[in-house]
Amino acid sequence: MLYIYLGIVLLIVILILKNMFEEKDIFFQIDAALVLIPLILRLLLIK
Amino acid sequence: MEIEFIIFISMIGIFLLFNILLKLPVSLSMVAGAIVGALIGGEGIPLRHLFEGTFVYIDTILIISTAMIFMMVIQESGLLEALTSSIVRKFYKSPIVMLILLMFIIMFPGMITGSSTVAVLSAGAIVAPILIMMGIPNPKTGAIIAIGAIMGMAAPPVNIPAMLIAGGVDMPYIGFEGPLLFLTVPCAIFTVLFLGLKDSKKVDFENIKGKLNYETYNEYGLKLYLPLIVLVVLMIITRAMPTVVPNLGMPLIFLISSAVGIFTGKKFNLKNTLVESMKTTIPVLGKLMGVGMFIQIMTLTGVRGFIVNNALNLNLAMLYIAIIVILPAFGAVSSYGGASVLGVPFLLALLSGNQIVTAATLSFIASLGDLMPPTALAGNYSAQIVNEKYSEVLKFAAIPFFVCLGFALLCLLTSNKLGFLIF
Secondary structure (H helix, E strand, O other), X not given: OHHHHHHHHHXXXXXXXXXXXXXXXXXXXXXXXXXXXXXXXXXXXXX | OOHHHHHHHHHHHHHHHHHHHOOOOHHHHHHHHHHHHHHHOOOOOOHHHHHHHHHHHHHHHHHHHHHHHHHHHHHHOOHHHHHXXXXXXXXXXXXXXXXXXXXXXXHHHHHXXXXXXXXXXXXXXXXXXXXXXXXXXXHHHHHHHHHHHHHHHHXXXXXXXXXHHHHXXXXXXXOOHHHHHHHHHHHHHHHHHHHHHHHHOXXXXXXXXXXXXOHHHHHHHHHHHHHHHHHHHHHHHHHHOOOOOOOOOHHHHHHHHHHHHHOOOOOOOHHHHHHHHXXXXXXXHHHHHHHHHHHHHHHHHOHHHHHHHHHHHOOHHHHHHHHHHHHXXXXXXXXXXXXXXXXXXXXXXXXXXXXXXXXXXXXXXHHHHHHOOOOOHHHHHHHHHOOOOHHHHHHHHHHHHHHHHHHHHHHHHOHHHHHHHOO
């Protein structure tokens, strides 16, 4: 189950990254970065 | 004046300054408010605490993201459109049944994602032309969509304000389905009939039938509804038979149902759909991150305890007045913020009532805040869909809003007697 959970987190991280680099609006990019930080920490099992 | 009060006022003031005057997004304004609060509280810029706060919502992020993927998949596959067309085809002779079912369609995306914005932009945009074709004036249609979306946001299975309130008192988000349905379904039915029934009686329904798209359903048949069936079945069996079927969790259930949806309807570009679904979701998630940081700094600096103490010291009459006035009014900032900042102390102050019913009702009242200008997420998007000013839509939304608020107050007062709703 852990790997499925991490797989879902990874999918969301990839989709956010794709949007972050494609979108030109700086506020959107900051929002995306804010969401990415906890997701990446969780993906790396740091937190 | 107590330091906690000064910190709280500064945080709210900075938030309003950044959001309303400087027109920055809600998420960044909340982060700014949190940083200023920490600085005044003598904590510097506590990065660890700021991101600690965002972790409260990590499960919520996964639920909203996967739910949005599901919504986009069923929209692209033609399921949502086919469902609307089927309802009109089957029930055009009975405006009452049709209006009620259309209201449930408006609610559906909100129920799944917990976001009124998603409900307005997906199902709201599909149902609005039908309501207008039925003869309901544009501002009334806007009001129906706005309140329908809010009812969807508050309805189970996903109610983010309820999750926030429950999380704030370490209560699991279990058993909320009954109370939330009891609150939202009657209010949704009242709203759509109150606003729509008088006008929709005058219309020639044969005329509408010709303008609807039945092609998708004719091509794919019942198979089209399979993602929805899989979703409902998985949600029920994981709850009803926990010893037989393991708890898959909402994100995995949404992804399994989305995977089914890829093969059951119109063909679409999966990669684009996935990216597009996340594009709609990121601003909502960013707002949650901002709320998380804001609340964490309130906790760190003692502001949260200060609010709880003051709420506990209010006499009962003042407490109920505060709940029905301040909680929805906080929606002008953020309904999620209202639930988190005020919902938790209000729940603690009402410990004598049934806690699940009380938390569900507080989340319902907080959700109504999505009608509050200037932010008015549900209201502003609905007004855009029907090409009206929000002030026009708000005029028609006012009476249903107060009726919903009155009903919620009644539920709060009788929460102990509503315990039978929890199953």
